[in-house]
Amino acid sequence: MSQRILVTAATGTVGRHVTARLAEDGAEVRALSRTPAGFPPGVQPLRGDLSAPGSLAPAVDGVDAVFLIWPFASVDGLEAVLALMAGHARKLVYLSSATVREHERRAEGLIERSGLEWTVLRPHAFAANASRWAGQIRAGDMVREPYGRAAMSLVHEQDIAAVAVAALLQEGHEGAVHELTGPESLTQAEQVRVIGEAVGRPVRWEEAPPEEARQRMLARGWPPEVADDVLRAQAAMTAGPAPVTTTVEKVTGTPARTFRSWADAHKHLFQPSS
Numbered sequence: 003m004s005q006r007i008l009v010t011a012a013t014g015t016v017g018r019h020v021t022a023r024l025a026e027d028g029a030e031v032r033a034l035s036r037t038p039a040g041f042p043p044g045v046q047p048l049r050g051d052l053s054a055p056g057s058l059a060p061a062v063d064g065v066d067a068v069f070l071i072w073p074f075a076s077v078d079g080l081e082a083v084l085a086l087m088a089g090h091a092r093k094l095v096y097l098s099s100a101t102v103r104e105h106e107r108r109a110e111g112l113i114e115r116s117g118l119e120w121t122v123l124r125p126h127a128f129a130a131n132a133s134r135w136a137g138q139i140r141a142g143d144m145v146r147e148p149y150g151r152a153a154m155s156l157v158h159e160q161d162i163a164a165v166a167v168a169a170l171l172q173e174g175h176e177g178a179v180h181e182l183t184g185p186e187s188l189t190q191a192e193q194v195r196v197i198g199e200a201v202g203r204p205v206r207w208e209e210a211p212p213e214e215a216r217q218r219m220l221a222r223g224w225p226p227e228v229a230d231d232v233l234r235a236q237a238a239m240t241a242g243p244a245p246v247t248t249t250v251e252k253v254t255g256t257p258a259r260t261f262r263s264w265a266d267a268h269k270h271l272f273q274p275s276s
């Protein structure tokens with residue numbers, strides 16, 4: 003019998019790939035969003051708001067497992083949502099992060115105590131984060147930002163989804179914390195060079211003072227503490243190469259996708275016509 007799986011944040015960077023892969027693998031998929039639309043055939047779109055547990059009752063009814071993204075910077079309300087899920091599902095796979103920020107650490111704790119069979123995914127920075135440079139690359143031949151030497155082992159969102167699907171559909175991931183990276187550490191300047199290779203014209207990194215980037219983030223409405231956290235994290239990443247794990251290959255049987263493969267598949271984002 004096929005498994006009935008609820009995917010939260012099903013419209014998001016990872017959630018949409020989890021939804022598509024589960025459907026391909028023959029699971030019965032419920033895709034949750036506040037504005038559910040655009041899912042593959044066979045997927046059941048469900049409207050629900052994670053900040054309003056009452057709106058989730060139809061989504062959780064009769065599910066075997068849940069893929070959970072908690073898209074908030076606090077765990078307020080999470081315990082009630084977990085209690086609701088534990089009343090129906092057996093398994094829960096939670097997308098945390100390798101940074102394990104305070105709210106993620108607390109969320110992991112609540113999930114461990116929820117009574118559900120849990121798996122935690124701790125991905126490093128997503129390859130998709132590189133799309134933040136699309137405007138600069140479309141408009142010219144450089145990216146001007148601070149900390150070009152900051153190194154990251156960017157993980158392809160389809161690999162995160164592949165690990166999530168394995169944990170949802172297969173046994174043996176209960177109680178596991180999977181730290182997920184891509185296959186190599188690349189500095190930000192190297193990432194920009196790789197995007198240039200994918201689009202077929204040189205793109206270079208131009209080092210900007212951190213304060214310039216901070217002012218841009220504030221102008222975009224970011225709270226100062228968030229802007230400062232991002233810049234502090236990037237400064238810390240200049241210390242040396244980022245760690246690389248082999249978890250994606252161990253779990254899925256396929257080596258983690260390279261950043262170049264992400265750039266090739268997304269080059270339209272960086273081309274002037276898009």
Ligand SMILES: NC(=O)c1ccc[n+]([C@@H]2O[C@H](COP(=O)([O-])OP(=O)(O)OC[C@H]3O[C@@H](n4cnc5c(N)ncnc54)[C@H](OP(=O)(O)O)[C@@H]3O)[C@@H](O)[C@H]2O)c1
Nearest residue numbers: 011012013014015035036037051052053073099126127128
């Ligand atoms: N970006 C990274 O490098 C990185 C690294 C490690 C971990 N992470 C974690 O990955 C997760 C996903 O981040 P992302 O930036 O890729 O975002 P995302 O998943 O692309 O977008 C947020 C998703 O959350 C859903 N959502 C937001 N508020 C909701 C609500 N009140 N009720 C129901 N659904 C709601 C949105 O759906 P609708 O708008 O359709 O309702 C959307 O699908 C986050 O928890 C993040 O901390 C990110």
